[in-house]
Amino acid sequence: MKVQRAAVIGAGAMGSGIAQVLSQSGIEVILKDVKQEFVDRGLANIKRMYDSRVKKGALTQPEADQLLGMVKGSTDYEGFNNVDIVIEAALEEIEIKLQIFKDLDEVCPSRAILASNTSALSISEIASATRRPEKVVGMHFFNPAQFMKLVEVIPGVRTSQDTVQTAIELCRDMSKVAVRVKECPGFLVNRLLFPYMNEALWALTEGAGTPQEIDEAVEAFGLPMGPFALFDMTGIDICAHVNEFLYKEYGPRFTPSPLLKQMIKSGFLGQKSGAGFFVHEKGVVPKKGEPKKINPELQQMIEAARKEAGTDRKSSKQFEAYRVLLPMFNEAVYALQEGVIETSDVDVAMEWGCGLTRGLLTIAEEKGLVWCLEELDGYHKDLGERFRSSWLLRKLVRAGIHDFSKLEQQPVAAR
Numbered sequence: 001m002k003v004q005r006a007a008v009i010g011a012g013a014m015g016s017g018i019a020q021v022l023s024q025s026g027i028e029v030i031l032k033d034v035k036q037e038f039v040d041r042g043l044a045n046i047k048r049m050y051d052s053r054v055k056k057g058a059l060t061q062p063e064a065d066q067l068l069g070m071v072k073g074s075t076d077y078e079g080f081n082n083v084d085i086v087i088e089a090a091l092e093e094i095e096i097k098l099q100i101f102k103d104l105d106e107v108c109p110s111r112a113i114l115a116s117n118t119s120a121l122s123i124s125e126i127a128s129a130t131r132r133p134e135k136v137v138g139m140h141f142f143n144p145a146q147f148m149k150l151v152e153v154i155p156g157v158r159t160s161q162d163t164v165q166t167a168i169e170l171c172r173d174m175s176k177v178a179v180r181v182k183e184c185p186g187f188l189v190n191r192l193l194f195p196y197m198n199e200a201l202w203a204l205t206e207g208a209g210t211p212q213e214i215d216e217a218v219e220a221f222g223l224p225m226g227p228f229a230l231f232d233m234t235g236i237d238i239c240a241h242v243n244e245f246l247y248k249e250y251g252p253r254f255t256p257s258p259l260l261k262q263m264i265k266s267g268f269l270g271q272k273s274g275a276g277f278f279v280h281e282k283g284v285v286p287k288k289g290e291p292k293k294i295n296p297e298l299q300q301m302i303e304a305a306r307k308e309a310g311t312d313r314k315s316s317k318q319f320e321a322y323r324v325l326l327p328m329f330n331e332a333v334y335a336l337q338e339g340v341i342e343t344s345d346v347d348v349a350m351e352w353g354c355g356l357t358r359g360l361l362t363i364a365e366e367k368g369l370v371w372c373l374e375e376l377d378g379y380h381k382d383l384g385e386r387f388r389s390s391w392l393l394r395k396l397v398r399a400g401i402h403d404f405s406k407l408e409q410q411p412v413a414a415r
């Protein structure tokens with residue numbers, strides 16, 4: 001099915017971005033929120049985006065006006081009886097999403113696909129609120145949706161192949177890069193990012209370097225920003241919540257450092273609160289390469305986190321970026337072991353979802369899988385379960401296989 005008319009639920013940061021991208025691809029969109037003021041705020045965001053494209057010369061004013069005219073704001077379900085797809089981007093609460101999907105099932109035509117932009121909730125559970133679970137799918141966009149190319153397309157247990165195909169084709173129409181991801185906690189990108197971010201916290205608590213030193217060591221590997229800059233930008237509270245969730249789902253590999261909790265206790269939530277790992281002065285944009293001002297209270301919070309962790313385990317090696325990249329790589333191999341994603345899509349997802357300009361699996365292959373396993377085992381000995389290597393990595397090394405392309409032809413059951 002070619003999508004021509006769409007609706008977006010929730011006119012917040014993500015919903016307004018998604019509605020803009022849809023309209024820019026020539027698709028009519030209804031943008032719905034619970035109050036007119038929220039709808040207006042979403043429409044104003046979209047207008048700002050189009051204004052900036054006109055300013056840059058990417059669009060003429062009449063073109064921008066025409067595209068903006070394709071988005072209609074609403075506080076009710078009028079017009080939903082004629083849409084091909086709805087993308088839900090309301091609050092991340094299961095009860096709210098279940099009610100929305102129940103309502104959508106009532107008001108949308110039977111052909112309509114119902115997609116959710118949830119970051120972490122179960123697509124299969126959301127689908128259970130409808131009588132059309134085969135037409136419910138996850139479409140996980142990244143923030144800001146206007147600029148980030150990746151969309152993780154996540155089928156639930158009952159989603160049909162046609163639905164997945166339509167979602168993937170819609171992504172292509174919106175000039176996005178779609179990767180199909182099996183439903184699992186954190187989907188792919190967040191599942192891989194958090195072991196790396198969490199390990200940076202443990203390294204910091206251990207005294208391995210300053211936030212800026214660790215960020216710079218990692219950025220040299222082709223990430224647009226290091227873990228501490230990313231913590232501050234995303235919000236310490238949001239990161240702590242995701243990390244706890246993944247720990248609950250996956251266990252010791254995700255053992256959270258207590259540092260984020262200490263920071264939340266002290267009111268340091270990152271950019272939005274004026275300070276996190278770094279100080280963020282209002283209106284001051286630090287120049288690239290300039291030393292950043294470290295939060296003067298950070299050391300105190302690190303001491304408290306060290307005490308709370310109740311361990312003085314340390315790595316016997318001097319800090320290097322591989323310490324934080326290896327847990328990300330290891331998690332990617334766990335995901336391959338579980339058949340969460342196609343081998344060739346891992347690097348694609350990490351490039352378009354978090355800006356890693358060098359492929360994660362490629363970096364590992366260049367170092368050698370034997371080296372990766374030995375390093376993981378070494379860190380495991382020093383630091384414990386966060387570094388337990390995947391069975392698949394051991395198997396590849398034992399079989400003398402040095403690259404992941406060999407997995408591409410293999411069914412998951414054979415891994």
Ligand SMILES: NC(=O)c1ccc[n+]([C@@H]2O[C@H](COP(=O)([O-])OP(=O)(O)OC[C@H]3O[C@@H](n4cnc5c(N)ncnc54)[C@H](O)[C@@H]3O)[C@@H](O)[C@H]2O)c1
Nearest residue numbers: 010011012013014015033034038089090091092118119143
């Ligand atoms: N912000 C991100 O970085 C990001 C990235 C990927 C996915 N997501 C997911 O996207 C969703 C939206 O996130 P956001 O950051 O845009 O949130 P937001 O708070 O900016 O916007 C949510 C909007 O949904 C509206 N809303 C709440 N209940 C509604 C209902 N019943 N009907 C219609 N609208 C309703 C709210 O009024 C609000 O305007 C969440 O599920 C989130 O997990 C967020």
